[in-house]
Amino acid sequence: xxxxxxxxxxxxxxxxxxxxxxxxxxxxxxxxxxxxxxxxxxxxxxxxxxxxxxxxxxxxxxxxxxxxxxxxxxxxxxxxxxxxxxxxxxxxxxxxxxxxxxxxxxxxxxxxxxxxxxxxxxxxxxxxxxxxxxxxxxxxxxxxxxxxxxxxxxxxxxxxxxxxxxxxxxxxxxxxxxxxxxxxxxxxxxxxxxxxxxxxxxxxxxxxxxxxxxxxxxxxxxxxxxxxx
Amino acid sequence: xxxxxxxxxxxxxxxxxxxxxxxxxxxxxxxxxxxxxxxxxxxxxxxxxxxxxxxxxxxxxxxxxxxxxxxxxxxxxxxxxxxxxxxxxxxxxxxxxxxxxxxxxxxxxxxxxxxxxxxxxxxxxxxxxxxxxxxxxxxxxxxxxxxxxxxxxxxxxxxxxxxxxxxxxxxxxxxxxxxxxxxxxxxxxxxxxxxxxxxxxxxxxxxxxxxxxxxxxxxxxxxxxxxxxxxxxxxxxxxxxxxxxxxxxxxxxxxxxxxxxxxxxxxxxxxxxxxxxxxxxxxxxxxxxxxxxxxxxxxxxxxxxxxxxxxxxxxxxxxxxxxxxxxxxxxxxxxxxxxxxxxxxxxxxxxxxxxxxxxxx
Numbered sequence: 001x002x003x004x005x006x007x008x009x010x011x012x013x014x015x016x017x018x019x020x021x022x023x024x025x026x027x028x029x030x031x032x033x034x035x036x037x038x039x040x041x042x043x044x045x046x047x048x049x050x051x052x053x054x055x056x057x058x059x060x061x062x063x064x065x066x067x068x069x070x071x072x073x074x075x076x077x078x079x080x081x082x083x084x085x086x087x088x089x090x091x092x093x094x095x096x097x098x099x100x101x102x103x104x105x106x107x108x109x110x111x112x113x114x115x116x117x118x119x120x121x122x123x124x125x126x127x128x129x130x131x132x133x134x135x136x137x138x139x140x141x142x143x144x145x146x147x148x149x150x151x152x153x154x155x156x157x158x159x160x161x162x163x164x165x166x167x168x169x170x171x172x173x174x175x176x177x178x179x180x181x182x183x184x185x186x187x188x189x190x191x192x193x194x195x196x197x198x199x200x201x202x203x204x205x206x207x208x209x210x211x212x213x214x215x216x217x218x219x220x221x222x223x224x225x226x227x228x229x
Numbered sequence: 230x231x232x233x234x235x236x237x238x239x240x241x242x243x244x245x246x247x248x249x250x251x252x253x254x255x256x257x258x259x260x261x262x263x264x265x266x267x268x269x270x271x272x273x274x275x276x277x278x279x280x281x282x283x284x285x286x287x288x289x290x291x292x293x294x295x296x297x298x299x300x301x302x303x304x305x306x307x308x309x310x311x312x313x314x315x316x317x318x319x320x321x322x323x324x325x326x327x328x329x330x331x332x333x334x335x336x337x338x339x340x341x342x343x344x345x346x347x348x349x350x351x352x353x354x355x356x357x358x359x360x361x362x363x364x365x366x367x368x369x370x371x372x373x374x375x376x377x378x379x380x381x382x383x384x385x386x387x388x389x390x391x392x393x394x395x396x397x398x399x400x401x402x403x404x405x406x407x408x409x410x411x412x413x414x415x416x417x418x419x420x421x422x423x424x425x426x427x428x429x430x431x432x433x434x435x436x437x438x439x440x441x442x443x444x445x446x447x448x449x450x451x452x453x454x455x456x457x458x459x460x461x462x463x464x465x466x467x468x469x470x471x472x473x474x475x476x477x478x479x480x481x482x483x484x485x486x487x488x489x490x491x492x493x494x495x496x497x498x499x500x501x502x503x504x505x506x507x508x509x510x511x512x513x514x515x516x517x518x519x520x521x522x523x524x525x526x527x528x529x530x531x532x533x534x535x536x537x538x539x540x541x542x543x544x545x546x547x548x549x550x551x552x553x554x555x556x557x558x559x560x561x562x563x564x565x566x567x568x569x570x571x572x573x574x575x576x577x578x579x580x581x582x583x584x585x586x587x588x589x590x
């Protein structure tokens with residue numbers, strides 16, 4: 001194991017985070033860094049959390065080309081045996097599905113870069129509401145510490161595919177089967193202000209929330225943020 | 230703390246982070262961090278440090294020594310096969326560092342399918358009595374499939390598992406893998422770790438008494454097993470779905486190989502050989518065969534012998550006194566003898582059976 005000093009490659013300030021973090025944000029110059037096997041790698045970052053406006057948490061923003069090769073949906077919500085040829089015939093059940101055709105489009109996924117249960121669902125909601133995100137902050141001299149970023153870039157790209165499938169399930173039809181390929185075009189970190197409201201954590205003003213207990217290291221995140229404040 | 234061998238036991242309910250000791254490159258001070266951490270801060274010079282490269286092989290040193298292990302075995306033998314320990318010839322305990330893979334990952338995904346919808350119908354059935362009349366009614370519920378309902382489920386979970394990296398069957402320990410995640414009762418090594426200090430495995434600096442078992446299960450095999458386990462676990466989401474399609478994203482996979490101390494103690498009793506496996510961390514007896522309890526059989530035989538020896542003069546007195554000429558007395562005498570004999574035989578049988586069967590843990 002190689003042990004090196006964890007300092008910002010741009011300004012030399014010490015980088016701090018939780019023990020399991022792989023995403024680091026410099027509080028001196030605001031640059032973002034990813035801890036990889038070979039060392040620290042720079043990552044584009046958008047600061048949208050004003051200092052003191054809540055707990056600044058990291059989110060992945062992945063822009064990707066999504067190719068839906070095959071999408072099969074069920075024709076109706078509930079089918080009864082009366083409309084089928086046979087009660088248990090698998091082929092008969094399959095007749096109740098139809099293909100909606102493939103598509104190719106560029107999508108942008110925003111989802112937590114920290115470990116949280118229900119991540120695909122949060123990612124689907126947040127990606128939909130990307131227009132409601134707070135504006136990118138102008139250059140400021142005071143950047144908040146951003147704890148909890150434990151999902152690497154490669155993990156983010158894998159999860160982007162999962163969220164793309166989640167977006168397909170959100171459509172009004174009932175998905176039966178899907179073949180989908182995504183190729184990530186760009187990835188960056190978005191720092192968003194999150195506000196704790198009793199048991200719920202609200203993400204900026206997007207209306208998207210998740211439960212405090214579903215974040216695996218919430219107590220450590222809170223302790224870190226209080227320490228920073 | 231274990232009362233016999235002084236081994237520390239992992240706390241229950243607390244977060245089970247394995248501790249790792251490293252040296253700070255800035256000040257040379259010792260820094261202790263949880264295994265799996267990617268960064269840490271030196272407590273001496275406050276320098277934040279990045280831990281690069283993954284160390285996957287660790288060793289947990291045995292907290293118990295040979296004397297403590299023999300004491301633990303003696304206590305267990307005394308508990309299971311009372312009185313046997315003093316007649317046993319106990320061999321020198323053998324310490325082996327047995328490898329286990331600890332695999333953890335995050336699983337997110339979706340499951341689609343259709344769930345059958347059933348219609349329940351209650352039918353009252355009259356019950357006839359012997360005379361042909363109606364005695365009452367019973368209600369039978371008939372479940373009839375009336376259609377299907379489409380369902381979409383989300384999966385989001387962190388999964389940890391433990392896989393034996395060597396064949397443990399010769400030790401009498403069932404191997405842990407994709408089909409068995411029950412763990413071993415009493416073993417301090419759990420799926421989420423041990424909560425005990427880990428040492429980076431260094432083949433040149435092993436403990437003096439170490440017999441390190443090399444892993445026979447490769448990391449690729451461990452990953453394959455963990456993938457199969459994950460998909461089997463995810464089958465549980467949306468149970469009963471038909472035409473099922475599952476899409477899983479496995480992220481943050483982490484594998485570590487831990488050499489865990491297990492002591493084996495061989496002993497013989499009445500020319501028969503037995504083996505006991507003791508956990509080197511908490512000194513618990515994990516597996517073993519214990520000889521049958523002969524002392525119990527001897528005690529039962531002794532008590533029954535004394536009872537019959539005490540009864541014999543009384544029986545002879547009754548026979549030769551002539552009172553058996555009276556019919557009811559003879560009948561009572563024979564029945565009493567038969568009853569006492571049957572009870573004695575039953576006790577002897579039970580004691581004999583327990584004396585003939587070894588106990589397994």
